[in-house]
Amino acid sequence: MARTRGSWTGGTLTARSLLKPQDVARAVFHPAWIPQSLDPSVERLKRFRVIAGAVASLGVFTFIEGGFDFTELLENAMTASVVLLFLTPLTVGAMLWVWRRGGTVRQLRVPLVNSLLLLLLFVGCVAAVLVLVQTVNGSANPVVIIGVGLTMMWMLIFTAYGAVRVSGNFFGTAAVHRCLPPLLAVVTSWLMAVPDLVTGDLHGLSLTLGIIFILGAPVTVTAIALLEMGRLKRRYGIRLRAHPATQAPAPGPVPPMPAGMPPAGAPHLPRQGNPYGRLHVPGGQQPYAPHPQPPYNPQPPYNPQ
Numbered sequence: 538m539a540r541t542r543g544s545w546t547g548g549t550l551t552a553r554s555l556l557k558p559q560d561v562a563r564a565v566f567h568p569a570w571i572p573q574s575l576d577p578s579v580e581r582l583k584r585f586r587v588i589a590g591a592v593a594s595l596g597v598f599t600f601i602e603g604g605f606d607f608t609e610l611l612e613n614a615m616t617a618s619v620v621l622l623f624l625t626p627l628t629v630g631a632m633l634w635v636w637r638r639g640g641t642v643r644q645l646r647v648p649l650v651n652s653l654l655l656l657l658l659f660v661g662c663v664a665a666v667l668v669l670v671q672t673v674n675g676s677a678n679p680v681v682i683i684g685v686g687l688t689m690m691w692m693l694i695f696t697a698y699g700a701v702r703v704s705g706n707f708f709g710t711a712a713v714h715r716c717l718p719p720l721l722a723v724v725t726s727w728l729m730a731v732p733d734l735v736t737g738d739l740h741g742l743s744l745t746l747g748i749i750f751i752l753g754a755p756v757t758v759t760a761i762a763l764l765e766m767g768r769l770k771r772r773y774g775i776r777l778r779a780h781p782a783t784q785a786p787a788p789g790p791v792p793p794m795p796a797g798m799p800p801a802g803a804p805h806l807p808r809q810g811n812p813y814g815r816l817h818v819p820g821g822q823q824p825y826a827p828h829p830q831p832p833y834n835p836q837p838p839y840n841p842q
Contacts, residue, residue: 545569558691562698566659570651571709579768586722586761587704608674611667614700618660621725625656625708628724629717632777639780648712656708662696715769716777719762726755 547569554560574580629649633642642649669689673682707718733751769775775784 566699
């Protein structure tokens, strides 16, 4: 699957699109080379996984422990991005070692490079937003505050929408293997929770709330990811331990039916009337009226007498 010119955004971006950062984020962080979802049920599971993963990455204790702190939220997002920058290649590399008997790395070179570029792009955007926020907070020049502030707001919306996109496709790793996004979500969520479990840092919460908020998100992500991979295995034969080159190509989504086309199946014909119905002729006579008696009375060929 080579990446040709213009295939990253699918040619959907224009100069007018810059006025809508959410549209730019949708095109940039969910490129055209990422395969579409196979099943609506799998797509719904992915949305639940994204929500639980966001809780695991940023932590709800940020909002409970002393109110909402925007700077702390960005710092948590930057920490999670740096973790992803090292964790994602390590996890993919471990799976490449598992797949070594079924195929080669060269067969997956293009989607692997594309996924790495998407990961670097997202981490760079998070770092840029953090630098812009610190610049605005540390400056007293009104011109700098207005100019950098407008850029910061655009980048903030762009990065926030991009975070939702990359949480679903996990930096386009579905182009490498369909089971990689749920696997990476499980590994990331548990890695974010392990330090708190080891150190016993409940971030000022009680023991019960701390356990719920620390373990609740990774356990939920794991359950949803296992269910997602189970459906991919049962319905499409996609196995995590199998090299993508050894698996049959999954069927694409059913294209929508053009407008005005009748559904498939038996042809839909208009109701037909009785072709031999009553005909109105002068005089009230019916040419096909039933005869009161048979038109001929067959007689036996021989007289029984």
